[in-house]
Amino acid sequence: DTAVSQTPKYLVTQMGNDKSIKCEQNLGHDTMYWYKQDSKKFLKIMFSYNNKELIINETVPNRFSPKSPDKAHLNLHINSLELGDSAVYFCASSQDWRGPGPDTQYFGPGTRLTVL
Amino acid sequence: RKEVEQDPGPFNVPEGATVAFNCTYSNSASQSFFWYRQDCRKEPKLLMSVYSSGNEDGRFTAQLNRASQYISLLIRDSKLSDSATYLCVVRSNYQLIWGAGTKLIIKP
Numbered sequence: 001d002t003a004v005s006q007t008p009k010y011l012v013t014q015m016g017n018d019k020s021i022k023c024e025q026n027l028g029h030d031t032m033y034w035y036k037q038d039s040k041k042f043l044k045i046m047f048s049y050n051n052k053e054l055i056i057n058e059t060v061p062n063r064f065s066p067k068s069p070d071k072a073h074l075n076l077h078i079n080s081l082e083l084g085d086s087a088v089y090f091c092a093s094s095q096d097w098r099g100p101g102p103d104t105q106y107f108g109p110g111t112r113l114t115v116l
Numbered sequence: 117r118k119e120v121e122q123d124p125g126p127f128n129v130p131e132g133a134t135v136a137f138n139c140t141y142s143n144s145a146s147q148s149f150f151w152y153r154q155d156c157r158k159e160p161k162l163l164m165s166v167y168s169s170g171n172e173d174g175r176f177t178a179q180l181n182r183a184s185q186y187i188s189l190l191i192r193d194s195k196l197s198d199s200a201t202y203l204c205v206v207r208s209n210y211q212l213i214w215g216a217g218t219k220l221i222i223k224p
Binding site for chain 2: 040103108109110
């Protein structure tokens with residue numbers, strides 16, 4: 001059983017298009033995250049949701065909009081895609097980040113986005 | 117100064133050798149520390165948490181030095197399968213701050 005799943009795994013699209021990436025976790029975790037890993041392999045957090053509530057919103061262009069319909073899902077919609085958006089996007093989940101539980105983050109397999 | 121810094125490497129090490137690398141952090145109030153491993157074109161996975169007293173998991177030993185604000189990872193009897201990028205993660209003020217990773221290549 002996949003703990004954290006993302007779709008699609010690969011996404012190739014033209015500049016200016018709008019695309020969405022979906023993420024689901026079946027671990028019962030309260031907190032979910034979106035990360036971007038660029039060509040230099042630096043992993044940077046974009047957003048974090050806890051029980052459908054946005055708790056971390058790093059400096060990310062407002063073309064990126066996360067949506068959490070329930071605590072098991074966190075989707076990422078990107079408007080007007082640009083060349084610089086090409087990267088691998090990882091979804092992750094963990095237990096409530098504010099609680100005493102373990103901080104371990106479980107990552108999805110990643111979505112490799114290429115903007116042409 | 118970056119919040120979490122790591123030597124990017126690569127560290128080229130012969131199989132069977134011992135290798136160690138450090139990670140420095142800037143926030144002295146940081147609460148938790150972790151090492152993650154990321155294989156090429158794969159997602160990061162937790163390798164081990166780092167406890168104040170230091171901890172060991174098989175061939176892997178993690179240490180925390182709060183006075184000098186760094187954590188370390190030691191790998192003994194390295195295997196080819198240890199080749200990966202090792203990411204240092206620090207929890208500060210409820211945020212997880214990721215290092216850029218140290219690339220390790222184990223050679224036969």
